[in-house]
Amino acid sequence: MIMSRIEAPSDEKTGNLLDRLRAxxxxxAVLTDPDVTASYANDMASFCEAGVxxxxxxxRxxxxxxxxxxxxxELRVPVVPQGARTGLSGGANASEGCVVLxxxxxxxxxxxxxxxRIAVVEPGVVNATLSRAVNEHGLYYPPDPSSWEMCTIGGxxxxxxxxxxxxxYGVTAEYVxxxxxxxxDGRLMSTGRRTAKGVAGYDLTRLFVGSEGSLGIVVRAVLGLRPQPPQQLVLxxxxxxxxxxxxxxxxxxxGGHVPSLLELMDRTTVKAVNDLAHMGLPETTESLLLAAFDTPDPAADLAAVGALCxxxxxxxxxxxxxxxxSELLLQARRLSLTALEAVKGTTMIDDVCVPRSKLAELLEGVDRIAEKYDLTIGVCAHAGDGNTHPTVCFDAADPDESRRARESFDEIMALGLELGGTITGEHGVGILKKEWLAREIGPVGLEMQRAVKAVFDPLGILNPGKLF
Amino acid sequence: MIMSRIEAPSDEKTGNLLDRLRAxxxxxAVLTDPDVTASYANDMASFCEAGVxxxxxxxRxxxxxxxxxxxxxELRVPVVPQGARTGLSGGANASEGCVVLxxxxxxxxxxxxxxxRIAVVEPGVVNATLSRAVNEHGLYYPPDPSSWEMCTIGGxxxxxxxxxxxxxYGVTAEYVxxxxxxxxDGRLMSTGRRTAKGVAGYDLTRLFVGSEGSLGIVVRAVLGLRPQPPQQLVLxxxxxxxxxxxxxxxxxxxGGHVPSLLELMDRTTVKAVNDLAHMGLPETTESLLLAAFDTPDPAADLAAVGALCxxxxxxxxxxxxxxxxSELLLQARRLSLTALEAVKGTTMIDDVCVPRSKLAELLEGVDRIAEKYDLTIGVCAHAGDGNTHPTVCFDAADPDESRRARESFDEIMALGLELGGTITGEHGVGILKKEWLAREIGPVGLEMQRAVKAVFDPLGILNPGKLF
Known part of the structure; x- marks a missing residue:
């Protein structure tokens, strides 16, 4: 983690803040021990500044x-909301002198x-806890980020x-x-509904989803659920x-197939997973594709997809x-980022999503970029969505390699935009990509987004320095 | 249609407006013949004021x-965007002296x-035209409002x-x-993406979906598509x-079933459809339920659901x-609103959506309300979603019956809110329900929604008098 500090508030101001909070x-529920508070400074992103x-x-x-x-x-103090801090864009990093909430x-x-088919939850519920709880009712909460055993629904x-x-099954947004x-300002607002449909007024629910704690603090969510599908079978x-x-x-x-997952691991990723966990994946291939179906007859679907492969x-x-x-193959895929992190000690995980028809062009481009910067970049991807995680492996103690890592990371985003894609398919903008947001959404979009932010946070105290 | 007029602009102002538009x-593309422009005054809602x-x-x-x-x-003239004017809440009604766009x-x-799996379309494409065009590619655009043969994607x-x-398959919002x-102010803004996923910045796309033309003019949409499912079978x-x-x-x-439709028609609706189209539906039953599956083995699913029935x-x-x-049964369902309109000449179509566990309570309440106001209220419903269309049949020439119709209509919305539902599952707020929006979303929600509106429309020229 690379940290830089912002100006610190005065002791007097901090003392007043603590008194008021304790009231x-x-x-x-109020932690001030510097060793403890420092441990809340960062999420899991590299190259993102964080304050104390x-x-x-x-x-509670x-x-x-x-x-x-x-x-x-009242005190004009910045507030940084946090879940489990498993984010990969610095969106939950503390700013200097803030209240970490x-x-x-x-x-x-x-x-x-x-x-x-709904669950009502508080924001701190861990994804896996919810998933298992609804399973017991024959229900399914699909969103499953890699960190699902740790990350929270609020995050x-x-x-x-x-x-x-x-x-x-789509992303978290589809289920909120x-x-x-x-x-x-402390007022409570309810958005949305607990019905299957509803169009009363603007969709502020979806405005909050993906807003990275910059518009308000989610304290309760009504989530849509699906019936539990059959166990998936993987090829x-x-x-x-x-x-x-x-x-x-x-x-x-x-071909009209609807796989329940369609994932890609490149040779670097496969080797990294084998090195970490001795899984015996085939290292001689350039690209390993995993496809799964949770349909009534998954074997038939896998046969059809196998023929297409x-x-x-x-x-x-x-x-x-x-x-x-099947579970073993999925474990290999889930280990990818951890395994790539072990290659050189540090990684920068890109999150470029392109139209899937442009996936090959993106991957070829990533290869060129890795060569140009003389770096190892492993790619795992939610290939069915065109959402790739080119993962730059580097030694953070080597300044030149770190610089090249950062530059290659940016060049991959530029390529993604060029191919009609987005800089972030699922990790968010946070600090890491805030200079890139404007490039993606353009000046008019940026102006309107800032104006929307000002409606909900006129003083700019909610997770400042993120997104924009 | 019941119309009332708002203050008219001066001839001079109108003349200036026309000159500027023609430039x-x-x-x-500029229609001014009063007979023609008057024909653009209303959508299909009753009891909603409209100007000329x-x-x-x-x-183009x-x-x-x-x-x-x-x-x-420049001229501070209100603009009312319109599609095919099939809306049922007055959301596309003209305001006096406006530009109908x-x-x-x-x-x-x-x-x-x-x-x-995307289509890129202009807003005036008719829903059925798009549906048929994507079918030819083996694709499926699910949203199918009753007016699908006429209504536009923009609408x-x-x-x-x-x-x-x-x-x-969810509502339109899931596919935009x-x-x-x-x-x-005439500037062009792009929101969202053409990728399967994307979380760069606030979700302004979803903010615009359902905003009833009050935030901006949609001129192009990227729509998500699905593979065409097997032909559905109905029970x-x-x-x-x-x-x-x-x-x-x-x-x-x-029971975890996923029907492709689950619709209810009450006895009044069944009789109205038979009267209109001689379809031979069973009039002796109180409630007719239609369930369909478009799964690989729909007969097996129908058998399971039949046993539950x-x-x-x-x-x-x-x-x-x-x-x-199957198509015949669906036709009967699709004719419901037209058939109910024939009962007394005029209808008010409610659109209350409740959690499906509260559906029985809502329907019992509608029966009580019909009795209290001595009115015929036929109910057809997207029962699987808890989204009901209690349809008040009345003679618009009878002032007392019209008054009772309006009061019963409101009482049904009150009941929906009481049961944890929404005043509108899919028709929107428009003019018809704008006094009810505040009751549903509360004062804080309303304040924030108005502030969001002001961000995009600071002069208040976009579809004024709707929603709020």
Whole structure:
């Protein structure tokens, strides 16, 4: 992690802030020990500045969150909302002298309703906890970011997180029906609904999803659920080139198939996973494609997709025999980022998403960029969505390599935009990509986004320095 | 239609407006004949005021729309965007002296891409035209409002339209990936993306969907598509009571089934359809439920659902033998609103959506309200979504009956809110329900919505008097 500091507030101001916060929070909910507060400074992004928080608060009720925001508004103190800090764009990094507002203690599942197919949750519920709880009712909460065992629903809402499931089931945004939000001034606002449909007024729910804590504090969410699908079955296909694998992806999607995941790992990623976990993946292939179906007859679907892979030039197609074998292949995919991090100690994980018809061009471009900067860049991708994670491996102790890493990272984003894509498919803008947001959305879009921000946060105290 | 007029602009102001508009539009795109412009005054809602437009413009290009908006901003003239005016809330009604901006001539399908599963369209494309065009590529654009043979994609985006498909495929909002929007001052803004995923900045795309033309003019949309599912097969089940039918709906959804439609028609609606079209539907039942599946084995799914209907007390369960029989049943459902309109000459169509677990309570309440006001209220419903259309049948020439119709209509909305529902599942707020919006979203929500409106439309010229 590379940190830089912003101007610190005075001791007097901080003392006043702490007194005011303690007036409405139990003492154990206000953390000021510098060793402890420092541990809340960063999320999991590299190259993102972070300040030292003045205080970390851990409210357990909506009223306590309202108290925190009223206090922050009165004293004009920045507030940085945090979930599990598994984000990859610095969106949850502390700013100097801020109040870190950790929602992790608001972790109750308030309701699971199988008839209405909804769950009502507090923001600190861990994704995996919710997933398992709804499974017990025969229900399914699809969004499954790689960090799903740690990350919180509030954080998922903040970044509109994706995951492996998106190619069939979409991202977090599709599952957020309604929100209770504490505004910057402490007032409580409800958006959306708990019904299947609803169009009363502007869709402020979706405005908050993906807003990275910059518009208000989500304190309660109504989430849509689906019936639990059958266990998925996975197929692995080896390709002699990235472009052949991408061709297979296009044939599968054009053929009308609806895989429950369609993931790609390049040779670097495969080798990294083998090195880390000795999984015996085939290192001789350039591109490994994983496809899965959770349909009534997944074997039939895998056979059809396997044939398309062969037609696109796959050297080998291996359908998993059962759920256990399938789970092993998924584990390999889920380990990709961790494995790539082990290559050189540090990574920068890009998140460029392009129209899937442009996937091959993007991957070829990433290869060129890796060569140009003399770097190892492993690519794993939610190929079915065109959402790639080119992961730059570098030694943070080597200034020149670090510089090249940063430059190659940016060049990949530029390429993504050139191909009609976006700088971020699911990780968010945070600090890491804020200079790139303007390039993607243009000056008019940026002006309107800033104006919307000012409506909800006129004093600019909510997660300042992020997004814009 | 019941109309009232707002203050008219001066002749001089109108003359100036026409001159300025003609400077950037071909002559055939500027309509001023009072008989013609009057025909653009209303959408299909009852009880909604409408003024006489000063002019109707029919631009064919983005630049022409920009010219219209620049002119309107300079002269502070209200602009009312319109599609096919099939709306049911008065959202497209003219205000006195306004520019009616009809997007119906911008009706090109610009792209259909089977690999990326997107279509790029202008706003005036008719829903059915798009549906058929994508079908030819093996693709499917699900949103299917009742007016799908007439209504435009721009209008669908404006109201976030639903339809019969929503229980499985969701509403229009789920399919809008990106927009080009002409702002009130004539500037062009792009939102969203043409990729499967993307989280760069606030989701302004979704903010515009359902905004009823009050934030900007949609001039181009990137729409997500799905592969075409198998032909659906429909089952009809007769129930001795509304509550038994609602119980079946709950059992079906709780059982994890995913019907492609799940519709309810009450006895009044069934009789009205028979009277209009002699379809031979069973008039002796209190509630007719239609369920459909477009799965690989729809007959098996219908058998399972049929058994649940019987367990809930269905007196008869009749699966359609084939696609033709299925289509006939759907036709009956699609004729419902037209048939109910024929009962007394005029209708007010409510659009209350409740959590589906509350559907029985809502229907019982509607019965009570019909009795209290001595009115015929037929109910058809997207039962699987809890989205009901209680349709008040009345004689508009009878002032007392008209008054009772309006009061009963409001009482149904109050009941919907009481049951945790929304005043509008898919028709929008428009003029008809604007007093109710505040009751649903509360004062804080209303304040923030108005502030968002002011960001995009600081002069208040975009579809004034709607929504708020």
């Amino acid at each position: 409405g929070l139990p003492s154990e 928080p003045a205080v970390v608060v851990l409210p 009720t909506v009223e306590q969150v309202q108290h925190v925001m009223r206090t922050a508004t 950790s929602l992790t203690k608001m972790d109750r599942i308030l309701e699971i309703n199988p008839v209405d 998922n809402i903040g970044t509109a997180s994706g995951g492996l499931c998106c190619v069939k 029906l309604g929100l209770d939000v504490v505004l910057a 692995a296909a080896e390709f002699p080139s990235a472009s052949a694998a991408c061709d297979a992806v296009c044939r599968i999607m054009e 062969e037609a696109a030039g796959a050297s080998q197609v291996v359908p998993a025999d059962d759920a256990a074998e | 950037g539009l071909p002559s055939e 437009p000063a002019v109707v413009v029919l631009p 290009t983005v630049e022409q729309v920009q010219h219209v908006m620049r002119t309107a901003t 009809s997007l119906t001539k911008m009706d090109r399908i610009l792209e259909i891409n089977p690999v990326d 669908n985006i404006g109201t976030a339209s639903g339809g019969l498909c929503c229980v499985k 990936l990106g927009l080009d929007v002409v702002l009130a 009809a089940a007769e129930f001795p009571s509304a509550s038994a039918a609602c119980d079946a709906v709950c059992r079906i959804m709780e 019987e367990a809930a007390g269905a007196s008869q369960v009749v699966p359609a033998d084939d696609a033709a029989e």
